[in-house]
Structures are given as C-alpha cells and as structure tokens.
Amino acid sequence: MRAKMWGMLKANPTCDVLILGGGVNGAGLMRELALQDVKCLLVDKDDLAAGASSKSSRMIHGGLRYLENAEFRLVSESVYERNRLLKYAPHYVKPLRTTIPITAWFAGMIKAPLIFFGFNVKVGGRGAFIVKMGLTFYDILTCRLRQTPWNFFMGKKKSLQEIPGLRDDIVCTATYWDAWITQPERLCVEMALEGCSVQKDSLALNYVTAEKNGADTVLLRDKITGESLTLKPKIVVNATGAWVDFANKPLGIESKLMGGTKGSHLVIDNKELFNALGDRMIYYEHTDGRICITFQFMDKVIMGSTDIRIKDPDEAACDDAEIDYMLTTLKGVFPTINIPKSDIVHIFCGVRPLMASQEGYTSKVSRSHFLAEHKPDATRAFPVYSMVGGKLTTFRAFAEMTADRLMPLLGVTRQVSTTDRYYPKPETFTGETLKTLPDLTVAEVRALTQNELVVHLSDFVRRRSVITLLGHLTEASAHELADIMAPILGWDDSHKREEIAMSLAEAHGRK
Ligand SMILES: Cc1cc2nc3c(=O)[nH]c(=O)nc-3n(C[C@H](O)[C@H](O)[C@H](O)COP(=O)(O)OP(=O)(O)OC[C@H]3O[C@@H](n4cnc5c(N)ncnc54)[C@H](O)[C@@H]3O)c2cc1C
Known part of the structure; x- marks a missing residue:
C-alpha cells in the first residue's frame, strides 16, 4: 500500500x-x-x-489541575472534546472512574488562591475542601454533552475497604469521572x-x-x-x-x-496492585506536589509520569532516577504493596509538545x-x-x-463538520489465532500489514497494536508475527532477523 x-x-x-x-x-x-x-x-x-501520541498517559480529560492555573477556556474545551470522543469514538474512548486520596481537610487554602491569581508558588498540598471546590466546578464545566456521573466523596473507612493497600493516613477520597483511550x-x-x-x-x-x-x-x-x-x-x-x-x-x-518536557511511564505486572485498583484510576499527589496516576491497562497496570525539561526529543529516554522516583511515589500511595523492579514489563517515554515558556515549574506551562x-x-x-x-x-x-x-x-468553504462525526470503527477479524498471542488473529496481522502502512515489525507491535506496551513481545511472538508479515513485506531471512532484533530491543528499551 x-x-x-x-x-x-x-x-x-x-x-x-x-x-x-x-x-x-x-x-x-x-x-x-x-x-x-x-x-x-x-x-x-x-x-x-x-x-x-503513542507515549501519553492515555487520559482523555478536562485537566482538573489546570483549574488551579485558572485555565478555564482550556478545561471547558477539553471536557467538551472528551464528551465528544466518548460519544463518537466509543470503541476507543471509555469513561474512567478516578479517585483522589486526600490526607487533610483544609490544606492548600492559602496556596491554591495564590496559584490561581498567578503567583509563582509551587503546586501541591490540596486538602478535601479545595478538591471539592475544584471537582464541583469541573463537573459544572462538564455539563455540555455530559456522558459521566457527578463527583462524590467517601470516608476513610469505606475508601480503605474499597481500595485495599491504599495509604491509611487519608481522611477521605474523592471520586470523579474522566475518560481514557485504549489505542490512540x-x-x-x-x-x-x-x-x-x-x-x-x-x-x-x-x-x-x-x-x-x-x-x-x-x-x-x-x-x-x-x-x-x-x-x-x-x-x-x-x-x-x-x-x-x-x-x-x-x-x-x-x-x-x-519547550518540551519528557514524561516516562512504567507498565507493571503486579496482581496485588492490579486488584487493588479495579476499574478506577488513582490520581495522587506525591510529597513534592507532583500529580501521578496509576490504572489498570488491559492485563497490566500503567503508572506515571515524570515531567522533565528536555532539548532534543530524539534523546528522550527514561533514566534510572525516573524509575526510582515513580516506584517511590507508588510506595507512598500503596505502602503495603511490594512492587519490585522485576515487575516492570515495559517502560516508555515521550515528549510533551509544550509551548516555549519561562515558567519555573513545568506543571504550570x-x-x-x-x-x-x-x-x-x-x-x-x-x-x-x-x-x-x-x-x-x-x-x-x-x-x-x-x-x-x-x-x-x-478558496474552500467548510462542507462537513467533525463535531458530530463518528470515528471509523476498525474491522473485526475472526479465524485462526496466533499460538503465542491468542487474542490476535492471523487475518488481522495480514490485513493491518497490508493496509495500514506497516513497514517494520515495530510498527505493528508498538503502533498498530499494544503487544509491546503490554510486555507481550517475546522471542517466540516476534518470530510468529514476522513469519506472517515477511511474505507481505518481502522480507528474506536476514531482514526478518533484523526486524525481530529491533522490535525486541525497543520492547526492552526505555523510549
Ligand atoms: C508523558 C506524556 C503524557 C501525556 N499524557 C496525556 C494525557 O493523558 N492526555 C492528553 O490529552 N495528552 C497527554 N499528553 C500530550 C499528548 O500526547 C500530546 O499533546 C499529543 O500526542 C501531541 O500530538 P502531536 O501530533 O502534536 O505530536 P506527536 O504525537 O509527537 O507527533 C509528531 C509526529 O511528527 C513526526 N516528526 C517529527 N519530526 C518530523 C519531521 N521533520 N518531518 C515529518 N515528521 C516529523 C514524529 O515522528 C511524530 O510522529 C501526554 C504527553 C506525554 C509525553
């Protein structure tokens, strides 16, 4: 093609x-x-x-924390677009129950207004009162084309029952709805x-x-x-x-x-964390004020992310310090759940295309x-x-x-609006499945390779599917996929070996 x-x-x-x-x-x-x-x-x-676009946190969200920076137009536009995507791309965009653990009732009542009015104050320390104000405002902004329920608070006892392993120094949790996208x-x-x-x-x-x-x-x-x-x-x-x-x-x-910033995520295979999360995202504040997230993604957990200024986007890769930082934040929110580094099945890192800015704190750009x-x-x-x-x-x-x-x-005038246009649904395939990847059919691998501009094995496992993201790319699955793709793309044995080596190196890399 x-x-x-x-x-x-x-x-x-x-x-x-x-x-x-x-x-x-x-x-x-x-x-x-x-x-x-x-x-x-x-x-x-x-x-x-x-x-x-393939390295994000996959949240389709209004950006609750942008309210703090008084970016109402951005939040309003984002929630409207979120609601549209929920309606017109339901095969990819799903509602996401999101819970915030809160450790104080009135913290942040001086800081939040200062940030709101543009003072150069580091974000963080948001108590229940401030969170309730933010969420209520967020829900009001979400009214147009509303697709999700209203926010609510849960006391400490019920929160700890519903989310086993959650830090027990909370005073309550707040739950609201955003959305996420399975395959951007x-x-x-x-x-x-x-x-x-x-x-x-x-x-x-x-x-x-x-x-x-x-x-x-x-x-x-x-x-x-x-x-x-x-x-x-x-x-x-x-x-x-x-x-x-x-x-x-x-x-x-x-x-x-x-003035981009790099952000890394970890994909984790840990049953205790997976079960504790259930179908909700935990949106939590680390001790330094940074917001992190963790949520189930298919059979794994994704957590992230960091926010570090970077000059050359081609150089972006997750470093050891970021891995340690992200695991430390997880320990802070789920102190009793042991997550060794060996549970990390994949790491990815992308660069946010942020506009050039003199802001001291990247979160405020x-x-x-x-x-x-x-x-x-x-x-x-x-x-x-x-x-x-x-x-x-x-x-x-x-x-x-x-x-x-x-x-x-x-000299063209608008003929079609995309405001209420459905996104095309991908074809579904039946028939023989792969031995190493039983959720995938041979027919799908062939069709995507033929019709969706696949050039490398990496294109297929990283961007036409979530095989690498989920840590499912092994020597065996890479070989099985390459065998199906080779006749379509004209690969000989040595080309096939190169493709397999490259896709495995990326799967175990940090980009
Ligand atoms: C860590 C992280 C988390 C994020 N989380 C979220 C989130 O949860 N929700 C959300 O809404 N947004 C999130 N974002 C932001 C979002 O991912 C980006 O804003 C969005 O994907 C940007 O899309 P883009 O098309 O502008 O850029 P990109 O997706 O980066 O696409 C740019 C393309 O240009 C190509 N390119 C580069 N140079 C050239 C050239 N010279 N010629 C031709 N092509 C070139 C690249 O190969 C690339 O494919 C996140 C971003 C990051 C990094």
Whole structure:
C-alpha cells in the first residue's frame, strides 16, 4: 500500500496542504481537511504516531489541575472534546472512574488562591475542601454533552475497604469521572487513512522527510527506498509536536516555539496492585506536589509520569532516577504493596509538545494550543503554519481551528463538520489465532500489514497494536508475527532477523 501511495505521488507531485507529522494533530488535520475535499499529503519522518501520541498517559480529560492555573477556556474545551470522543469514538474512548486520596481537610487554602491569581508558588498540598471546590466546578464545566456521573466523596473507612493497600493516613477520597483511550496510535493511523479514503487524491506516508529545495518546492526523501521527489505544495503545516523547531529548520525557518518536557511511564505486572485498583484510576499527589496516576491497562497496570525539561526529543529516554522516583511515589500511595523492579514489563517515554515558556515549574506551562504563521518571503513562496502545544484530548478542536484558518487561503468553504462525526470503527477479524498471542488473529496481522502502512515489525507491535506496551513481545511472538508479515513485506531471512532484533530491543528499551 505504501509503495502504491509513493507511486501515486510520483505521478502527480502536487498537493494543497503538505502536513508534516502523523501524530494525533497531523492525522486529525488530515481528516479535517480531506473531508472538505482539500488534497493533502501527510508525511512522517518515522512511523505514524511514533511521537507523544503513542507515549501519553492515555487520559482523555478536562485537566482538573489546570483549574488551579485558572485555565478555564482550556478545561471547558477539553471536557467538551472528551464528551465528544466518548460519544463518537466509543470503541476507543471509555469513561474512567478516578479517585483522589486526600490526607487533610483544609490544606492548600492559602496556596491554591495564590496559584490561581498567578503567583509563582509551587503546586501541591490540596486538602478535601479545595478538591471539592475544584471537582464541583469541573463537573459544572462538564455539563455540555455530559456522558459521566457527578463527583462524590467517601470516608476513610469505606475508601480503605474499597481500595485495599491504599495509604491509611487519608481522611477521605474523592471520586470523579474522566475518560481514557485504549489505542490512540490506532486512532492516528485510522484518521490519516480516513483522509485518504474520503479525498481520493490525498496520501499518507510514513518514513518520509521534507526539506525546502526551491522557492516553491519541497524535496521529499523516502527513508525506506532511498528515493526522493520534488513536491509543489500550496501550504505546509508543521504538526511535528515536540519537533516543530527542528522540522522548521530544513524549511528555512528559525523558530523557538517549543519547550518540551519528557514524561516516562512504567507498565507493571503486579496482581496485588492490579486488584487493588479495579476499574478506577488513582490520581495522587506525591510529597513534592507532583500529580501521578496509576490504572489498570488491559492485563497490566500503567503508572506515571515524570515531567522533565528536555532539548532534543530524539534523546528522550527514561533514566534510572525516573524509575526510582515513580516506584517511590507508588510506595507512598500503596505502602503495603511490594512492587519490585522485576515487575516492570515495559517502560516508555515521550515528549510533551509544550509551548516555549519561562515558567519555573513545568506543571504550570499551559497545555493549550495555537497556530504560528510563517509568511512567505523572498526565498519561500508558500506559507508554513506550525501547530504548537495541545493535548491528545483536544486534537479535534485544534485541527478544526487550523483547517478554518487554512481554507480561505485555498478558496474552500467548510462542507462537513467533525463535531458530530463518528470515528471509523476498525474491522473485526475472526479465524485462526496466533499460538503465542491468542487474542490476535492471523487475518488481522495480514490485513493491518497490508493496509495500514506497516513497514517494520515495530510498527505493528508498538503502533498498530499494544503487544509491546503490554510486555507481550517475546522471542517466540516476534518470530510468529514476522513469519506472517515477511511474505507481505518481502522480507528474506536476514531482514526478518533484523526486524525481530529491533522490535525486541525497543520492547526492552526505555523510549
Ligand atoms: C508523558 C506524556 C503524557 C501525556 N499524557 C496525556 C494525557 O493523558 N492526555 C492528553 O490529552 N495528552 C497527554 N499528553 C500530550 C499528548 O500526547 C500530546 O499533546 C499529543 O500526542 C501531541 O500530538 P502531536 O501530533 O502534536 O505530536 P506527536 O504525537 O509527537 O507527533 C509528531 C509526529 O511528527 C513526526 N516528526 C517529527 N519530526 C518530523 C519531521 N521533520 N518531518 C515529518 N515528521 C516529523 C514524529 O515522528 C511524530 O510522529 C501526554 C504527553 C506525554 C509525553
């Protein structure tokens, strides 16, 4: 399929909008524009969704803690988008019961208003009174398209009965509802492919880079075949998340828009923790004020995350100190549950595409988004727009806003709204299952490999499925998958061995 797309591009190397980056923002924009019959080309230097969109905490949330920073517009937009995703992508986005353990009644009553009014105070120390105020306000903001119940508080005794192992110095717990997404990486791929199917001349290609090579052209390089071609776009959108400034450089633009922070997560196989959590996420404050989360993810537990400034997103990897920190926070909230490092089955680390900011505390950098315009100049005939910031939760609103800015430049008017459009449901497959992965059918592996731009085994196990994330990639399962994929992708034995080695190294790595 990928070769066919490259062939189509070679035959007609033009497009209305060239989108760089196949994360949730780039793929969301592709869907949005293609629905208006705008001819798009989306390219990613890596696989689609290889960036933050596959490394997040998977929460589809309003951002309760952004209330503290008085970001009402962001929270209101986020809860609205959350409710939309619950309604229109129910196959991926599910309600999430979320419980906050609280250790004091009135703590934070001086600090919270100071933070709210913009004083440079470190967050943390939130008591029951402040939490109740925040949750009530949050629930009121959630009213539009409401899909979830109202918050409630539980006394200490009942909380400890319901959540065995929870720290016993709490005074109560607060429970509210947000949502989570099972497979954001699949959503990205499906949105890009939906774009290609609704606008027949639109294309999506992974492992392709772009650089300016003439006043009105861009050179595209296919990292897989080594081929290159010259493309004439009318507009370029840089949706490369944390890489925005890096991707602008080869387009001749010096920008300083981003100030990303890396965040790591641990995937843990521990039955006691798994059972204690049940179907709820624990959203807890560590002693340093940082909010951490832990929740069941299929047959494992995910916990995270850290928030550390980083310059080069390609360098982001979880270090030993982060692992120790995350386990320490877990010990703080579940002191009697023993979680040795050997229970960690996978580690992943991504970079939040945060806007550049002078804020002293990373948690105070806004999670909102904006579109930066780089007008055409003497050396570049086409405008470039950089999508800066945002969250997984708000990608549709960001894509809609970006499309609305671009359409007048192309002389196009909106034909279709995505506000109430269902996301395509992936096909379900039956038949023979894999010996090493009994939840997966051979037919599904074949179909996704053929139709969803899979180039490497890693693409399949990390971004078309959650095999690596769940710690299910072993020598045996990697071999079984590679045997099915090899005839479709034309791998000989040595290529197959390379693919297996690479996917296993990533599964045991820290990126
Ligand atoms: C630890 C962590 C936890 C998070 N938790 C949540 C959460 O719970 N809820 C939430 O809503 N949000 C969360 N986020 C934020 C969310 O993941 C991001 O805001 C969102 O995924 C960004 O999408 P994006 O498309 O802008 O960037 P990305 O997903 O990073 O995509 C950018 C793409 O651009 C590609 N690229 C890079 N350079 C180039 C180039 N030169 N040419 C072409 N392509 C290029 C990359 O390969 C990548 O695929 C979290 C983020 C992190 C890191």
